[in-house]
Amino acid sequence: MSERISEAELVVMEALWSANEPLTAAEVTERIDASREWSDRTVKTMLGRLLAKGVLAHEEDGRRYLYRPAVARERYVAGESRRLVDRLFGGRAAPLVAHLAEGDGLTPDDIAELEALLKELRP
Amino acid sequence: MSERISEAELVVMEALWSANEPLTAAEVTERIDASREWSDRTVKTMLGRLLAKGVLAHEEDGRRYLYRPAVARERYVAGESRRLVDRLFGGRAAPLVAHLAEGDGLTPDDIAELEALLKELRP
DNA sequence: CTCCATCGATTACAGGTGTAGTCGTATATG
């Protein structure tokens, strides 16, 4: 089910997650070109690998494919977050936040948002 | 300065970070064997690569080396945390905490700790 | 009907990673 997604592959996934409909390879490439300068070949390689990993699905549309995420972004992001917290903080989130805070990682907005969030979580 | 540390390499770094003194390759291997089952060759390969990446330093002790971290764990952990937040949350920490909370990632202790932390950060 | 553009599939290839094995040398053992 959930093979790891590499960084370059993630760029492609983001393009598909942010579209709310299945895209052709060409459309994916267009949506990426803005930032990165990848050839369409490169994008197709990524699409193929993501298909093989099972994190993309494709429907046939004539002789081409329409690609669509097979894994929700929420799910992926939650998994990666957990991995990091487990690997580096023994599974505890508080030290992570402490680290982010230390390096000016938290804006006043973040702080307010977190306080609101915690208020909700408190029993 | 800060090349990326792979997952297997991280295991070796953790052994050295948790020791408060320089260790020989054999000592590093011992400290790892508890959990993983790596041959001493494998550990030596990691040590060599970490040296090449500049995240370890070594002093000679007779004809062997004593290895010692050249990068503080704090620094590494802060960097990795930032990378994740940038990649997946557009640089904002609050959504990360929200995700962790959602998946039972926060214990009541965590919540209390975070509230205390935020209280300090608030201007 | 012919030829070109396009599509997915397959192949390429260098650098990183996981997991060792081999080599030459120095040292401890007998």
Place this chain on the structure above:
DNA sequence: CATATACGACTACACCTGTAATCGATGGAG
């Protein structure tokens, strides 16, 4: 001193990743 051993350096090799190029089929242009 001779030899087994332990050390670091170098080598191995399959798989993943980033970044494409090539191939065979097909559909559209003329």
